[in-house]
Amino acid sequence: DEMDVGTIWMDGEFVDWDDANVHVLTHALHYGTGIFEGVRCYETDDGPAIFRWEDHLDRFYESAKPFEMEIPHDPEELTDATLELLRREEMASCYIRPVAFFGYEMLGVNPSDIPVETAIAAWPWGTYLGEDALEEGVDVGVSSWRKHASSQIPTGAKMTGAYVNSVLASIEAKAHHYVEAIVLNKEGNVAEGPGENIFLVRDGELYTPGLAESILGGITRQSLIEIARDEGYTVHEDATISRGELYTADELFFTGTAAEVTPIKSVDNREVGAGERGPVTADLQSRFFEIVEQQPPEYADWFTPV
Ligand code: PMP
Structure with a gap:
């Protein structure tokens, strides 16, 4: 499993890959009430660097607005978490997937009272549309x-x-x-x-x-x-x-x-x-x-x- 690099950041903690789970009654699973980003980190001549992280992070918070979703972590925390994750996994070139979603509490369509869960994963990902x-x-x-x-x-x-x-x-x-x-x-x-x-x-x-x-x-x-x-x-x-x-x-x-x-x-x-x-x-x-x-x-x- 090439996505399994060992660790995922979840709700403020680094957890083992196998423990990064959600409940089957998670609101987002039923109604699509999540938001996400896709970001690349490149191995550059000056060491690994995330490409346009600030812009991706801005879009992440903007994506939450239509849902009136409050992401319970500020941009600095998500940045630190991501950098720490990449350092821990010693990943140079990789794809980074931040996600936030309405979690488990009740399954009425309106999610306004449901706690928001947040996670960041990263794994190596080569060319998307095939080798050639x-x-x-x-x-x-x-x-x-x-x-x-x-x-x-x-x-x-x-x-x-x-x-x-x-x-x-x-x-x-x-x-x-x-x-x-x-x-x-x-x-x-x-x-x-x-x-x-x-x-x-x-x-x-x-x-x-x-x-x-x-x-x-x-x-x-x-x-x-x-x-x-x-x-x-x-x-x-x-x-x-x-x-x-x-x-x-x-x-x-x-x-x-x-x-x-x-x-x-x-x-x-x-x-x-x-x-x-x-x-x-x-x-x-x-x-x-x-x-x-x-x-x-x-x-x-x-x-x-x-
Ligand atoms: N359109 C859609 C529907 C997408 O999912 C993506 C990937 N995020 C893009 C365009 C390209 O956006 P970006 O260059 O920010 O990855």
Whole structure:
């Protein structure tokens, strides 16, 4: 079990992996009333460093707001817990999963009186979409499932229950032998992947759906926007992208903490561009990995040393 690294931080204590359990009548298990984050720590030239920890932590607390959930730990405590966990497990390169949820007390739908439980786990996690994905790109299909609108479930919050939409899209993609799905929003425009944001390249410029398109405001997305601008590219970050534009794009790629920067080589069995990682994607992908491996001074504030 590659997730079992020995220890999990839970409600203020470090507990053995086997003891990090919850009750079967946990509110969040029944109604999806949890929130979570996904963060990566990279082995950099200056030692292990967490990528954009502050931004992930901000989003963690923001995700709790729609539920009016009070996380009973302040950001400093969660930061210390995470750093201590990584040091204890001597993990350099890993994935970090903070989660907070309404626990056990009663099972009425309204959770306002239920105690909140919080945990942080970390484990090594390689490439998300397969070994060859970063170089070769992935084959994706447009899902028949539409993304929920923010008026139905806030899409900018990482609420656990919201991920049934991603789960359904992933199951369908796999059934159709695609590596990943692209999910359209209610209007039928491109939203995102089940766990990734999407970028389109046309005539050397970058386009990515805006926050109003029912997407999660990805931290990798934001990083890529900044990196691309620093590299001199024009980025349209409030784009509306129609389904048809996917088929005629010069290049497409996914961004995400797990997926990092993954080229898309086909959509619905139509080759994207030349059917391989395109030059703009390659350029930005290599710059992204250079940054997370080297922590260059101009991006120093993106890193929290372990
Ligand atoms: N969209 C969804 C639905 C996601 O789950 C994720 C992963 N957190 C992303 C986009 C990418 O966000 P980030 O770059 O912050 O990991």
